[in-house]
Amino acid sequence: MNRYIQLHLLVSYPPSNLNRDDLGRPKTAQMGGVERLRVSSQSLKRAWRTSEIFESALAGHLGTRTKQWGVRAKEGLVAAGVSEKNADAWATKIAAVYGKNKKENPLQTETLVHVSPEERASLDALIQVLAQEQREPTKEELDGLLHTQHAVDIAMFGRMLADKPERNSDAAVQVAHAIGVHASAVEDDYFTAVDDINKGRDETGAGHVGEAGFGAAVFYEYVCINREQLLKNLGGDEALLARSLRALTEAVLRVGPNGKQNSFGSRAYAHYALAEKGDQQPRSLSLAFLKPVAGHEGYGKPAIDALTDLMGKMDHVYGPCADARADFDVLGGRGSLGEVLDFVAGR
16 A cells, blocks of 8 residues: 655746735745745645645545634524523633633633534534523533544644643654755845826825835745544545545645735646655755755756756665655656546555
8 A cells, every 4th residue: 555645846936926025025934044935834734734735625524723713512502492601601611612712702702713514513402402402502512513523624634622632643754944045145026006196296206115025936845644543543444535635736746825815816737747656765865955946047957957967866766765656857848747636545
């Protein structure tokens, strides 16, 4: 069995600010002695699991992550005819099931909680029972709100509940931070906005002046999927596993973070993708870019050459690092998205 599936891709983003730091500028990292642009794994996963690709392929199998479960419960109780006072008290108890209540708003939890469709249905059913019987929830009913579930995004990226570790889920998908394959400078866009009505009557010049950080890079992205763990997390459903693998891979190749999209229009597809299967211990190919890629020929093709060259050298030293591979190269006009998706989703 092919226990691990590894995805390596290269994607070129034009000037953009995909993932901002605490100052609102593009995130960076030092690697190989130079500053690179970086996109966090959290940002990537968020973009993929909320994408249209996921929602269309996996409708009914995706969870919801929020602090608002108590708020949702209260709204449902009130709508079903429960008094405001009772709804507030009962919903506070319900919120405590998902995590520690916020002091300033007990209907919210202090942390985000990822809940599956099955568990959302359990909450909705409990709300209806409480409203019909006009009573508060029992301990047994509260304990039953979180239970065995098979939401695809939770199965992939995991769930951690500090107060209910028995309901935690181990992530089956590991996502590295995307890193630029060459040195990049974070620049500043000095921009102005013009007052359409003023026409110079009250003041001349711009109606607003601002600055926004941006950068451009070819990024290397790496994803490692534990196929066995994902199948286990999905309750052994092979058909759902295949759909999940196909949706994840397509989202990884087509979807990026949407930070500042209206200002930069920085949408991009991967121009090179390599998928690998095997039981071998996984390994990233980021070593290919420890030395920044030289830009005298552009960064697209040299990055592909560096990646595939390191892959071959690692196979030579360690033996085959994968049992099977599939790839495509947009710049070389070779391979296809469909072939890679079929490879990943197949057994």
